[in-house]
Amino acid sequence: MKIRNIVYLTSKLFYFYFLGIIVIIIFSVFIFRYFSKYEPCHFEKVFKKATFPGKHLFSSFGRDQTRFCSFSLLETEKNLKNFIQIDKKYFENEEIKFMFESLDYFIKNKENYYKKEEIELLKNIKNDLKLWEKDKDTVYNFFYLKQGLQDSELCFYKKSENKGYCIVNHM
Secondary structure, eight states, rough: OOOHHHHHHHHHHHHHHHHHHHHHHHHHHHHHHHHSSOOOSHHHOOOOSSSSOEEEEEEESSOOOEEEEOOOOOHHHHHHHTSSSOOOGGGGGGHHOOOOHHHHHHHOOOTTSOOOOHHHHHHHHHHHHHHHHHHHTTTEEEOOSSSSSSSSEEEEEETTEEEEEEEOOOO
């Protein structure tokens, strides 16, 4: 009788132990995704025919993340067809103003939260984008992502440098 009880209790103990491990794994995955600082850039998914070797540069913390990614095009002429040239008037758009303001916000207000290298990187991105904004060689692309209600992404690409940035805002 005692052996049967011990076996029964041991099997129940392993059952709850195994169930607990599964719950902890699932919970930790959700927590990691919520607070993840290094989510992948989404522009690879949007341009299905293009090949972007993208590099994640920066992400803000929290629920409404802003991410900055850099990229270059492998087949420049072929992949440039995926970009939409945006008129200069388009920069009056609120979303684009917001993206530039988000750069300023992280640079000025979040110096205590992020590493100095990250702040310097954001300053360099801002300087590049301000110079590129006036250059005829720069191609712009703006689109809404389908992952949230108001997620948007803006990509800048400078053909002569084969260099670009994508800025993703999650709302």
